[in-house]
Amino acid sequence: xxxxxxxxxxxxxxxxxxxxxxxxxxxxxxxxxxxxxxxxxxxxxxxxxxxxxxxxxxxxxxxxxxxxxxxxxxxxxxxxxxxxxxxxxxxxxxxxxxxxxxxxxxxxxxxxxxxxxxxxxxxxxxxxxxxxxxxxxxxxxxxxxxxxxxxxxxxxxxxxxxxxxxxxxxxxxxxxxxxxxxxxxxxxxxxxxxxxxxxxxxxxxxxxxxxxxxxxxxxxxxxxxxxxxxxxxxxxxxxxxxxxxxxxxxxxxxxxxxxxxxxxxxxxxxxxxxxxxxxxxxxxxxxxxxxxxxxxxx
Amino acid sequence: xxxxxxxxxxxxxxxxxxxxxxxxxxxxxxxxxxxxxxxxxxxxxxxxxxxxxxxxxxxxxxxxxxxxxxxxxxxxxxxxxxxxxxxxxxxxxxxxxxxxxxxxxxxxxxxxxxxxxxxxxxxxxxxxxxxxxxxxxxxxxxxxxxxxxxxxxxxxxxxxxxxxxxxxxxxxxxxxxxxxxxxxxxxxxxxxxxxxxxxxxxxxxxxxxxxxxxxxxxxxxxxxxxxxxxxxxxxxxxxxxxxxxxxxxxxxxxxxxxxxxxxxxxxxxxxxxxxxxxxxxx
Numbered sequence: 001x002x003x004x005x006x007x008x009x010x011x012x013x014x015x016x017x018x019x020x021x022x023x024x025x026x027x028x029x030x031x032x033x034x035x036x037x038x039x040x041x042x043x044x045x046x047x048x049x050x051x052x053x054x055x056x057x058x059x060x061x062x063x064x065x066x067x068x069x070x071x072x073x074x075x076x077x078x079x080x081x082x083x084x085x086x087x088x089x090x091x092x093x094x095x096x097x098x099x100x101x102x103x104x105x106x107x108x109x110x111x112x113x114x115x116x117x118x119x120x121x122x123x124x125x126x127x128x129x130x131x132x133x134x135x136x137x138x139x140x141x142x143x144x145x146x147x148x149x150x151x152x153x154x155x156x157x158x159x160x161x162x163x164x165x166x167x168x169x170x171x172x173x174x175x176x177x178x179x180x181x182x183x184x185x186x187x188x189x190x191x192x193x194x195x196x197x198x199x200x201x202x203x204x205x206x207x208x209x210x211x212x213x214x215x216x217x218x219x220x221x222x223x224x225x226x227x228x229x230x231x232x233x234x235x236x237x238x239x240x241x242x243x244x245x246x247x248x249x250x251x252x253x254x255x256x257x258x259x260x261x262x263x264x265x266x267x268x269x270x271x272x273x274x275x276x277x278x279x280x281x282x283x284x285x286x287x288x289x290x291x292x293x294x295x296x297x298x
Numbered sequence: 299x300x301x302x303x304x305x306x307x308x309x310x311x312x313x314x315x316x317x318x319x320x321x322x323x324x325x326x327x328x329x330x331x332x333x334x335x336x337x338x339x340x341x342x343x344x345x346x347x348x349x350x351x352x353x354x355x356x357x358x359x360x361x362x363x364x365x366x367x368x369x370x371x372x373x374x375x376x377x378x379x380x381x382x383x384x385x386x387x388x389x390x391x392x393x394x395x396x397x398x399x400x401x402x403x404x405x406x407x408x409x410x411x412x413x414x415x416x417x418x419x420x421x422x423x424x425x426x427x428x429x430x431x432x433x434x435x436x437x438x439x440x441x442x443x444x445x446x447x448x449x450x451x452x453x454x455x456x457x458x459x460x461x462x463x464x465x466x467x468x469x470x471x472x473x474x475x476x477x478x479x480x481x482x483x484x485x486x487x488x489x490x491x492x493x494x495x496x497x498x499x500x501x502x503x504x505x506x507x508x509x510x511x512x513x514x515x516x517x518x519x520x521x522x523x524x525x526x527x528x529x530x531x532x533x534x535x536x537x538x539x540x541x542x543x544x545x546x547x548x549x550x551x552x553x554x555x556x557x558x559x560x561x562x563x564x565x566x567x568x569x570x571x572x573x574x575x576x577x578x579x580x
């Protein structure tokens with residue numbers, strides 16, 4: 001559905017993206033992660049043809065955005081963090097104007113989408129009177145008009161309350177379920193990405209340093225919550241046996257190592273083992289490992 | 299068809315802004331002030347002297363048509379230039395500053411099409427606004443001095459002097475002049491529009507436009523530049539006054555408006571090229 005090939009971009013000589021490639025299959029939700037300035041927004045800008053890449057190309061359904069932007073974006077919807085509408089106009093008028101830039105305004109389709117995002121009662125109010133949550137709903141409505149096949153979400157849940165975040169997540173998952181919509185989700189809310197995405201890519205300083213499915217890192221290398229006394233000595237023994245320290249009181253062990261062996265060695269060395277429990281490795285663990293430079297680029 | 303739908307959307311945006319209506323209000327106030335000045339005894343004496351020195355009857359030319367002409371001349375020069383530069387300077391730059399453009403760029407519209415829609419909206423707005431000033435100015439003048447009378451025109455800078463005692467002829471010349479002013483003002487809007495396409499603050503686009511035009515006007519007044527006056531934009535923009543001549547000099551008018559048309563096309567092209575090569579980060 002979407003393919004980014006070797007995207008490269010520098011702003012004022014400073015590289016923002018370096019040979020970044022990724023591919024989204026139809027119906028997939030793909031997360032793009034990274035710290036501020038990692039290149040997430042630049043990637044999105046290139047996908048939408050707002051930023052011209054120094055190298056590389058983006059294809060949507062086989063059509064190059066750089067060569068034929070109009071055709072490539074025909075079935076694309078996008079939502080940005082803090083979406084900017086014409087505040088002095090109503091939500092309905094905003095939809096009319098924005099739809100006009102695509103294939104033209106379809107009142108019936110607009111009414112259906114507005115009802116679906118729960119804005120029917122306020123759609124004729126001026127946007128300046130909307131809360132942040134309502135603006136995001138309006139942003140979602142405009143992104144769904146006319147029916148897109150690919151949805152690009154740039155930090156869409158930033159600033160939403162927990163209820164709003166859950167509503168948004170459920171809505172997107174439902175859309176995928178119903179329409180087989182493909183979604184590129186750009187965020188630094190790791191828990192959200194983990195709950196929504198099938199696969200993720202992590203960008204660091206403009207380079208893609210990880211790509212994999214959410215399940216693969218969840219169920220991959222076993223992780224443990226440990227309480228050792230003294231910690232430093234215990235950590236050294238864990239390392240000597242091929243384990244890794246993910247975070248304070250968190251270790252990962254190669255699948256081949258039996259945790260009982262570790263406990264035995266620790267106890268023999270005079271380290272008190274207060275706790276050792278298997279935990280599921282979260283996206284946050286992986287993300288922190290990669291940002292600390294422990295993760296292996298792929 | 300879709301172009302007209304987009305154009306309608308652009309005009310809707312323009313007219314939904316409170317500032318647009320404040321502009322209309324400001325012009326009405328200005329027209330009222332000019333009218334009030336016209337009603338002063340001293341102003342009337344000055345005009346009487348001017349008209350009678352040329353062997354004409356003051357009663358015929360102290361009229362709604364003459365007042366409308368003065369209103370259009372002064373309000374366009376004093377307020378119109380600022381107002382049109384403000385509107386056209388905002389049309390792209392303000393949307394970029396407010397973040398609206400990124401929403402638009404998520405749509406399959408080309409940058410050229412987007413600019414063409416916006417530029418057409420600016421041109422229509424500018425042109426129609428001049429007629430608003432003319433019609434509202436005339437309505438006020440009729441309320442103050444009645445509808446009858448002829449049209450007296452004296453524009454020393456462009457060396458135009460004319461008197462039309464017949465109302466119909468005077469009104470016809472005034473409508474032609476309004477059309478001419480409308481086209482001239484589009485050039486001002488085009489300059490501001492071009493700067494609006496650059497990576498620039500909206501206020502900067504307005505200020506640069508006004509600076510260019512004022513410098514152009516000042517230089518045009520220097521005796522040294524007298525032989526080259528037809529190369530100055532503001533001189534070409536004043537070509538509408540030629541519609542007021544007893545015998546309309548069409549070649550002079552066509553030459554000036556062809557110059558302005560070419561300039562407008564060049565300004566649009568430069569603006570588009572600058573806009574086309576810009577990166578818009580989300």
